[in-house]
Amino acid sequence: MKLFNTLSRQKEELNPIKKGEVKFYNCGLTVYSHPHIGNWVGYIYWDVLTRLLEYKGYKVIRVQNITDVGHLVSDDDDGEDKMEKGARKEGKTAWQIADKYIEIANDEAFNKLSLERPRLIRATDCIEEQIEFVKKLEISGFTYKIKDEGVYFDTSKLKDYGKLAKLDIEGLDAGSRVAINGKKSVTDFALWKFSPKDKKRDMEWDSPWGKGFPGWHLECSAIAMLGLGEQIDIHAGGTDHIPVHHTNEIAQTEALTGKPFSKIWLHNNHLKVDGGKMSKSLGNVYTIKDIENKGFSVVAFKLLVLSKNYKTEGNFTWEILESSQNRLINWLRQSDKIWQIENDSSTDVIDEIINALSNDLDTPETLSIIDKYFYSLEKYGKSANKQVLESIEKLLGVKLIYNDLNDSQKLLIKDRKKARENKNWENSDKIRAKLLEQGIAIEDSPNHGQIWSKARL
């Protein structure tokens, strides 16, 4: 199993700390607004990775945070807390906003996209752990306090700070970015922010340093440690997290433990819309709801994402979604044949899929292997091997096996067969039209007689 490790800029063999077990952390959503389609890209890939590891027999312990406090508008620890801003916009409290969007996000992730559910930990559920974390860093001399601002991590105290992003620290300090709010260096970051003196926040807690709230980076370090321990095998997130968020997670955790945090760092690229950046002004910040409202399948969106490698920038257009949907419809129609035509005996294609996915999660290759598989079966008049379909379902989370005709539909199919045997073409055409109205297509094959397939998305 090879994965591209951002830390070494190389494909590396996955070599878990504990044999047979993979500790996997990935950064979760900030729950201040309805997630857009771009937010789901990483989760779709990490889900396939989890499924692959499980298929290979690993026990995968996966933890994902829910950011419901402390993620500020600017990465420089400046500006408003996104949660408080979102709350103000909707005339609610930050707590209500968090509950609302956690529910929406869970529904979209686990029901609509059928992603496997990791252990989810809310940042506000482990404030104690985060305070303890800062206390330990303080004892080791990695922190300093800035009046009215907060407790900061002193990045100059850590020898290899910035190794993930290969940051040129001296260049940064001398460059145009200026350390604000009294920070010693532009790369120093808040561990604990103080509540403003003149305003009551919805979310704030007492701490040894004063009333306030934890910094965004701290939450991931504390949650990963709480759920997985001091060292983990894989840490994943978006490429935008490399220079600040993940760099700072590494700094905090390694300062505290003195050991490497994660063996492998994975980063997914982003999804463009219509070849450009998603933006409110262009009206193209689409959500899963928009996809459904336009009559598309959410699973087709999943295939759209998987048609690109996780390191490649993706593109969303309604036309590309439509072609993904056509691919899915074809897979489903071909899969229906398992109830009607002799099943192919070979399961070799499973190995091909596993090999493609084991090569740094080559999902585009995987999809094209599956296309070719169905194409060749059609050519040789066979239906898929059931075990192959079950494996695709397990690995990609795309359900292909259905046997969901109702009794009246089964009867219609029988009646049509009889009508054809009696050469009653008029009646046979009538029944075919009736079935088509219910989404069931009938194909008359010279070798196999009539074959039904159902459009079900």
Ligand SMILES: [Zn+2]
């Ligand atoms: Zn994180």
